[in-house]
Amino acid sequence: MSHNIQYRDYPENVDKDKVFSELSIYVQNECWQEGGHLNPIRWVPAPVCESIDAAQQYIETHDRGWYDCLAVRYREPIRGKESKAYLDLVKRRAKAADRYNKMYRELYAATVTAAFIGCKSCGSKLSREHLLTRTRSNQCPLCGADLRPASTLEKIQKARDSMEEINKKMEQEACRMAKTNGTVRWLVKIEFHT
Incomplete structure (x- = not known):
């Protein structure tokens, strides 16, 4: 038995219900022996974080604990167009x-x-x-x-x-x-x- 925290990355215009459905199926398959489930995802629209690292820090500081699932937006530079x-x-x-x-x-x-x-x-x-x-x-x-x-x-x-x-x-x-x-x-x- 173990506690799992995972991060996933999606485009801004992703279908949130589809993401929850896919992740719920993933979690059910991962913890089929435990009968585990995924709590609803809190989609926080603001602020838009400056980077993926800043988004992860935001999530860590705003996590409510007890298997809280949370999503936040961040900016990512377009690869191939570096200055x-x-x-x-x-x-x-x-x-x-x-x-x-x-x-x-x-x-x-x-x-x-x-x-x-x-x-x-x-x-x-x-x-x-x-x-x-x-x-x-x-x-x-x-x-x-x-x-x-x-x-x-x-x-x-x-x-x-x-x-x-x-x-x-x-x-x-x-x-x-x-x-x-x-x-x-x-x-x-x-x-x-x-």
């Missing part, structure tokens, strides 16, 4: 993600020449060769602490922050594009018990 600024941000994000992933995944033991690496947390002296061949991790196998120096961790955090800043700019540009040439859609949250 130059958005496409530039996509390229910048790919570079930032590559940089972050490379820094995060690099094995610290491969960057040092000393035979032993000290753990600052538990004080253990760990064989560099063992860390390279057996654990292949940046964590101390004894206490789980990160073996990388604070300066390296700061660089990794800065790379992550840079990537997240680009993500925010992409979201802002997507919202701007959705307002100028986007479509309005419904985000429907259903909740049921299996």
Whole structure:
């Protein structure tokens, strides 16, 4: 037995009765052993949220609980009509993600020449060769602490922050594009018990 929350996406002019009927059949098939059903969907016409993420947040904050099913409208940019600024941000994000992933995944033991690496947390002296061949991790196998120096961790955090800043700019540009040439859609949250 489990609690299920699912989101579905529909065009703005969708037949609401048909959506409820299709989702009711889906829920009945999913929880046939429990005899479950779908509660009526509350279609909230206003506000029109700026993005699908904003619509999901709106649903989460306006959920009444106890298997409440809720639908809200949101704007979505038309794919294939992205602005130059958005496409530039996509390229910048790919570079930032590559940089972050490379820094995060690099094995610290491969960057040092000393035979032993000290753990600052538990004080253990760990064989560099063992860390390279057996654990292949940046964590101390004894206490789980990160073996990388604070300066390296700061660089990794800065790379992550840079990537997240680009993500925010992409979201802002997507919202701007959705307002100028986007479509309005419904985000429907259903909740049921299996």
